Amino acid sequence: MTELQVLLFASYAEAFGAAAVTIAVPDSGTVADVIAALRVLPGGHVLPPRPLVAVDRRYSPGTVAVKAGQEVAVIPPVAGG
């Protein structure tokens, strides 16, 4: 397994009660594995069916691989402007 820190913001940070959480995903895991690991944590019920995830500050679909040391963030619906 690979441990990853996942950044949380805004409504997700409030739901999870933290600005970041540490999760474990299978080696050679993907963004989809990150989402699955987050869903089972307290607060994970707030995630929509298709949450947005950024890897190294770029939106990344579920098939993208994640590695230790990358900057992974789950992005609530954006509302800038």
Added chain:
Amino acid sequence: MIRTAIVAAPIDVPGLLAEVTSDATGATTCFVGTVRNVHEGRAVTGIEYSAYTAMAIDEMTRIATEARAQFGDVRIVIEHRVGALVLQDVSVAIAVSHAHRAPALDAQRFTIEELKRRVPVWKCEHYADGERRWVDPTAAAPTAAGAPDVGT
């Protein structure tokens, strides 16, 4: 020329206009977003903005780069504010210039629309009745054209 920033202090709109204006530009446009007193019928007293700052700066820079690719040699400065804002405070300002007006206007529209669709910034509205709520533009329409199509 591109500059993007997430700022905590009030945005200096005239400063942004001056920044994009040069001897070679004949047209300068500016979009200014301000805090409004109502949202979906509820009286708003203020908005607290927050951002994933590092990615927001990167994403705004990508948008400005795309605007230059599409509309030519525009000069673009984007600043988005974070923190607690009150009514009429400037939340976002985008200044664009070009030799001619059409590319400046087109790039202006493109930049604000893409910013609202993609840049990781959030707003928590505070209402006159004391409640607060994170704004979710996708809540009303789950398949809203707004969301980046990168979900799983």
